[in-house]
Amino acid sequence: MDLTACTNWFCAKKNEKVPNATTDCQTVVTSGPGPSPGSSNSCDDVIPPQKNCFRLVMLGSARVGKTCLVSRFLGGKFHESYTPTIEDFHRKLYRIRGEIYQLDILDTSGNHPFPAMRRLSFLTGDLFVIVFSMDSRETFEEAIRLREQILETKINAGASSNSGGLTRKKTLPRVPMILAGNKCDKEMKTVTAEEAQLYCDTQDSGCAFVETSAKKNVKVDEVFYQLFVVANLPQEMAPNHHKRVSANFGAPCPLPPSGPSHHSKKYTLSVKRRLSDACGVVTPNVRRPSIRTDLMIMRTKTCSVGDTNSNPSNSPLSWRRIESNCSMQ
Template identity: 40%
Template sequence: MEMNATEKIYLPVDGILEVFNSLTGHHQSRITHPALQSAVLTPQHPKVSNISKTGMGIIKTVKSRWRQQDKKVTTSRSSSGNSTDPLPKRSVDLLELGLTKPRNCHRIVVLGAPKVGKTNILQRFLGKDFEEEYEPTNEDFHRKLFHIGGEAYQIDLLDAAGERDFPAKRRLSILTGDSFLLVFSLDDRESFNEACELIDEIKAAKAKLLKLKHPARTPVVLCGNKADLETQRAVSRSEVTETLGEDVAFFETSAKDDTGLDGVFAALASLGGLPGETSPSRHQLVSILSYQSMCIGQQSKRRGSRGHGAPCAAVDPLARRPSFTSDLRLVLRSSTKHNKPERCQIQ
């Protein structure tokens, strides 16, 4: 049966959506809005692929509504102390907002072999629970904001696990780090050997950046994880001490049992010149909006006035790693404080 191309065909919008769903794989509940149900299509050709401008407009409208709904769901599901609070429109950078001092901003770079527990250690620092299932990490960036003794602090955590095969990218991460958490597994000797190599790489990279004749002394904390697997231990404490000496703070931990991690976090705070209250057991988690209100309220007080509230912190759910251009500029500024910068810092 032939169809007259000039004849108007009245189709319910659900039929259009079924065609759209079959092409995009997007499934959604039926649309019952009267304005959409009364839509009219005037096809120029009997083929389904040639949808009229009216039909395309309907699809764009529906797709826009879906995106708005998905955004609302994502916002309501976010957990940063209070899951019912709406999220800020962008990541919170205390330095850019003028809510803290440069010396109160710190970046911790986390390195180590795969499957040693880096992600779960970071989860503990962020106040989250241990996750049993293993998922490979390409790169994770977290930001935790603190309010301690009337001052605001910002700690960025970069899990650079996926940079093992990209030396230049890993070198840039090392050069931008203020302190380092190196993780190996006590039941995996190869992971310990890799951690030792990373320590040497960090020292060499920092020495070259600062134009030092000898390897730089860098704030490194070494974490021997999976201490709960005592029967499968492959690396002893005495071996670690003999290999690395006393220059590196070493802790045996279990991210699963949450043992030994307080010492790790306290050592990172001490090496970075941060308050001990940055350890998860010594502060309370609040929502990101509550934290912002607290900082703004503190800023409005007179200079010299100090808050006396309990230490608290918030995890920024929208935190994203700064661009590589920004990181490279940061490295170049660090280099020019001492001498002329290298031609290329990350090679």
């Protein structure tokens, strides 16, 4: 699979107006990480601002429990039967202290049959949960490789966006990431919690380890709570920190209307009251954004980085480099 044909649409052409990173990219992101164009369950008061839209990517080897963790996170359910995941997309909306947040969850395949799509998920992801099985050393080693690949992909994209053809020193990005050691209920373990924790201790502050079990529902909430902590997101986004709201298929507004606030300063609220005011709902009829939209998101994020260096990222050369990072090697 090659993304060349998919990316030609946004490459700058001869005699064509070059988009501005500070204006056009903001327009792009509204149709990207915001509510899907095909969704019918949005209304004006539940459209999140751009700054509150995030994408969480679930990664890991096959059969380690990625989809089971997502099912626990979204609905507290666990399915005994195993069905290989090609790619699943979910969206959850929150109302937290009067603000709307959107979390898109991309549950990827453990077999990664399309390397280009996998590379694109690295580029468009904001938060990552890398799952491995505590009874399989191979999956732990794969989790470490995935972390390194994510960081390298982010570095290369940033370098291509910033340099404008010049060689610059690569800086290590801080990417919020949780290494989730699933199946901790297994008796025979080939990876110890101490070993996984030691690895995370050698990384930056954006990396943390949580030992969990989707089957026994052990510390599943902690996986996502810690992820939101290292990402500096509201703690109320964790499963047990907000009220779950059920949404009917086709409902115009998935979140209930916000009540009037009687507090001028939100930080004067007690923790108990703050959590009681937070609610979240899984949108029932959301569609996975297209590849074109993902490329727009990728461009927006790299534009925001390149804008600090006088917009050199608008050059056709730098975008061809980013495109090559997504192509199959």
